Amino acid sequence: RARAAAQERYAVFNESMHNQALARLQLETDLRQAIRRGEFRLVYQPIVDLAADRVAGWEVLVRWRHPVRGMVSPLEFIGVAEDTGLIVPLGRWVLHEGCRQLAEWMAADPDGGPRFITVNVSARQFLDVQLVDEVERAMRDHGLRPGSLKLELTESTVMGDPAAAAGLLGRLRGLGIPIYLDDFGTGYSSLAYLHQLPLDGLKIDRSFVQRSGEMAVVQTIVALARSLGVVVVAEGIEEPAQLEALRAMGCEYGQGYLFAKPLEPEAVAATLRVPVPVVA
Ligand code: C2E
Numbered sequence: 486r487a488r489a490a491a492q493e494r495y496a497v498f499n500e501s502m503h504n505q506a507l508a509r510l511q512l513e514t515d516l517r518q519a520i521r522r523g524e525f526r527l528v529y530q531p532i533v534d535l536a537a538d539r540v541a542g543w544e545v546l547v548r549w550r551h552p553v554r555g556m557v558s559p560l561e562f563i564g565v566a567e568d569t570g571l572i573v574p575l576g577r578w579v580l581h582e583g584c585r586q587l588a589e590w591m592a593a594d595p596d597g598g599p600r601f602i603t604v605n606v607s608a609r610q611f612l613d614v615q616l617v618d619e620v621e622r623a624m625r626d627h628g629l630r631p632g633s634l635k636l637e638l639t640e641s642t643v644m645g646d647p648a649a650a651a652g653l654l655g656r657l658r659g660l661g662i663p664i665y666l667d668d669f670g671t672g673y674s675s676l677a678y679l680h681q682l683p684l685d686g687l688k689i690d691r692s693f694v695q696r697s698g699e700m701a702v703v704q705t706i707v708a709l710a711r712s713l714g715v716v717v718v719a720e721g722i723e724e725p726a727q728l729e730a731l732r733a734m735g736c737e738y739g740q741g742y743l744f745a746k747p748l749e750p751e752a753v754a755a756t757l758r759v760p761v762p763v764v765a
């Protein structure tokens with residue numbers, strides 16, 4: 486009996502593992518096709534200047550409109566795209582489409598429009614030898630000024646090999662590409678290296694912003710950013726009280742559902758002052 490039960494458990498376990506493997510394989514196949522079929526879209530979440538109460542720029546976030554499953558979250562497919570290397574062509578598309586979109590918005594609203602976009606770059610993309618050339622090409626193709634494209638990298642991406650990262654970040658900075666460390670506080674940053682990296686900003690992970698007990702951590706990161714001479718962006722602001730606390734600490738920029746969820750490009754365009762054509 487015991488043995489039969491054990492066998493049954495094994496069979497169930499085995500079957501669920503089998504199903505997981507199948508689902509994963511299906512996801513890989515679908516991802517490969519999705520790139521060719523153009524099923525990806527970009528949405529844009531404002532990065533707000535907290536003192537001026539103004540949109541300073543937009544973070545680019547990818548969305549997948551799966552023909553059968555509907556909208557699939559990046560949390561579900563970025564990891565698989567990383568493991569399979571598909572993140573490289575996908576990331577290249579995100580970079581070019583984001584730059585194209587920014588150029589269009591700047592042309593529509595030259596004085597008031599969005600000043601920059603930030604594009605997320607995952608670890609696998611950071612290892613891609615073509616990254617710097619790709620970034621340079623995207624800027625050039627769309628006529629973007631230095632500073633108008635920023636990249637977001639996580640701590641683990643950068644701290645894996647900080648010496649190599651410093652070199653790469655230096656080349657990007659030479660092209661006028663500011664770098665933000667994303668989800669800051671959730672990884673393991675060596676403070677010694679942090680001082681040596683050519684960074685432009687720290688994005689405080691939303692877990693610290695959203696837990697009232699963690700405000701001391703936020704304060705520490707704001708102070709750290711100041712000592713490094715970089716800006717600080719708070720992620721995941723949902724409550725007015727969080728915003729007030731961050732302002733009081735001198736946090737410069739913020740993002741979160743309190744301001745806006747990531748928006749479709751049409752919704753962003755509606756916020757721009759598009760010049761009225763002069764009719765003769
Ligand atoms: P991330 O770069 O840290 O982006 C922030 C995530 O938090 C986004 O989720 C955003 O929609 C969400 N968020 C923003 N404000 C709030 C808020 O107030 N409350 C809550 N609960 N969430 C908020 P999303 O779009 O699902 O993206 C998840 C992650 O997927 C991103 O985290 C990033 O690591 C990755 N990702 C997204 N787009 C890309 C991309 O184009 N390339 C790469 N390599 N990774 C991407």
Ligand code: MG
Pocket residue numbers: 544605637667
């Ligand atoms: Mg990000």
Ligand code: MG
Pocket residue numbers: 667668688690720
């Ligand atoms: Mg983040």
Ligand code: MG
Pocket residue numbers: 668
């Ligand atoms: Mg995150």
